[in-house]
Amino acid sequence: MNSFDRSLDKIDIMKLLIFLMVFIIITFMFVFLLIIPNVKEHRVLQAEYKRVLVHKTRVENLFLEREAELSKLKAENVHIIGAFKHPFTQEEFLRYAGKFFNQVSLMEVTKSDYKKEFVEYELNVTSTLKTPSNFYNFLEGLNRYSSIVQADFPINLESNKESISSTFKIKVYDLNATTR
Amino acid sequence: MRLSFIAPRPKPFLSLFSKMWVVFIGLMSLFMIIFNFYIVIEMSSFKHGVVDLTKEREMLEVKIDEDDEAIGLILRQKAISEEIFSNNTLLKESMKNLFDLVPDQITLKKVQMERNSLILYGISPTQDTFNFLLAAPLKSIFHTSNTTFYLTKEGWYNFVSINKIIGEDGIRE
Numbered sequence: 362m363n364s365f366d367r368s369l370d371k372i373d374i375m376k377l378l379i380f381l382m383v384f385i386i387i388t389f390m391f392v393f394l395l396i397i398p399n400v401k402e403h404r405v406l407q408a409e410y411k412r413v414l415v416h417k418t419r420v421e422n423l424f425l426e427r428e429a430e431l432s433k434l435k436a437e438n439v440h441i442i443g444a445f446k447h448p449f450t451q452e453e454f455l456r457y458a459g460k461f462f463n464q465v466s467l468m469e470v471t472k473s474d475y476k477k478e479f480v481e482y483e484l485n486v487t488s489t490l491k492t493p494s495n496f497y498n499f500l501e502g503l504n505r506y507s508s509i510v511q512a513d514f515p516i517n518l519e520s521n522k523e524s525i526s527s528t529f530k531i532k533v534y535d536l537n538a539t540t541r
Numbered sequence: 542m543r544l545s546f547i548a549p550r551p552k553p554f555l556s557l558f559s560k561m562w563v564v565f566i567g568l569m570s571l572f573m574i575i576f577n578f579y580i581v582i583e584m585s586s587f588k589h590g591v592v593d594l595t596k597e598r599e600m601l602e603v604k605i606d607e608d609d610e611a612i613g614l615i616l617r618q619k620a621i622s623e624e625i626f627s628n629n630t631l632l633k634e635s636m637k638n639l640f641d642l643v644p645d646q647i648t649l650k651k652v653q654m655e656r657n658s659l660i661l662y663g664i665s666p667t668q669d670t671f672n673f674l675l676a677a678p679l680k681s682i683f684h685t686s687n688t689t690f691y692l693t694k695e696g697w698y699n700f701v702s703i704n705k706i707i708g709e710d711g712i713r714e
Contacts, residue, residue: 368556380562387566391573399580406587413591417598424601427608434615441622442615478614479621493640500633504626511625512632516654534621 461499462488
């Protein structure tokens with residue numbers, strides 16, 4: 362340091378006051394023109410951010426709830442969902458029915474929309490069987506079949522010499538093209 | 542002519558005292574600017590955060606709608622399939638009941654089952670056998686029950702029994 366500078370030894374009061382004034386003025390200018398308005402805006406934005414965050418968290422919780430519900434339903438109804446998705450084919454059905462009946466033939470009757478997102482096919486089944494219990498077993502197994510099939514009236518059974526011939530209607534339910 | 546023993550030195554433009562003040566004021570200003578900068582950065586991060594969260598929320602809302610749709614579809618599928626399965630089971634049970642109902646003496650030739658009616662064709666040794674063993678239970682199930690008999694060459698009776706349920710329920714005993 363310059364040993365000839367005696368400004369610290371003999372402090373000029375006027376200079377000190379002027380510097381102090383300058384200091385205070387600059388500080389106040391910063392505070393009032395810059396910091397306070399920005400802090401105000403900051404607070405508003407922070408409140409807004411928190412509000413949005415809370416809203417989003419609520420929606421997220423709702424979403425997680427729905428996901429859990431959906432996966433639970435999916436797990437509980439695996440067979441049903443798969444069966445509705447599974448496309449019905451006559452060959453597959455004939456193979457299934459062949460386990461219970463001797464001769465089976467299918468004839469498609471109608472196809473129509475059913476309750477918004479489903480399609481209902483009606484088919485006539487003609488078959489011969491040995492004992493009525495084959496028919497019971499067929500109906501029982503129908504609930505576990507890979508498509509959703511309902512056996513329906515009219516059911517005609519006629520006994521011949523050795524076997525029983527039957528004709529009945531089945532209704533097959535599939536998802537329609539838009540839902541699939 | 543020299544009047545001083547020491548060489549003249551240039552007087553600094555700012556004295557040490559002034560320099561200290563200038564540095565002090567400068568540091569304070571720097572601090573204020575840094576603080577302000579920090580606030581501005583945080584504000585912009587809040588703004589971005591709000592935009593991001595809103596987008597995320599909207600996406601979640603769309604997903605919730607999709608999930609609701611999927612849940613609805615599964616519930617409808619479940620309702621339909623349960624109805625179908627119970628119909629199949631009921632059909633099986635009613636057929637079983639029908640065949641259990643028929644006593645050994647009576648032979649059925651033909652059965653026509655409709656939703657609200659049942660027509661039986663068969664052979665019975667006597668009219669009474671039919672009336673006691675089959676007609677009575679049929680009458681308890683169906684609202685109307687009419688039977689016509691035809692005598693065969695062997696002395697047995699061919700019968701046609703027409704049974705009807707009046708109403709919507711169908712044969713679901």
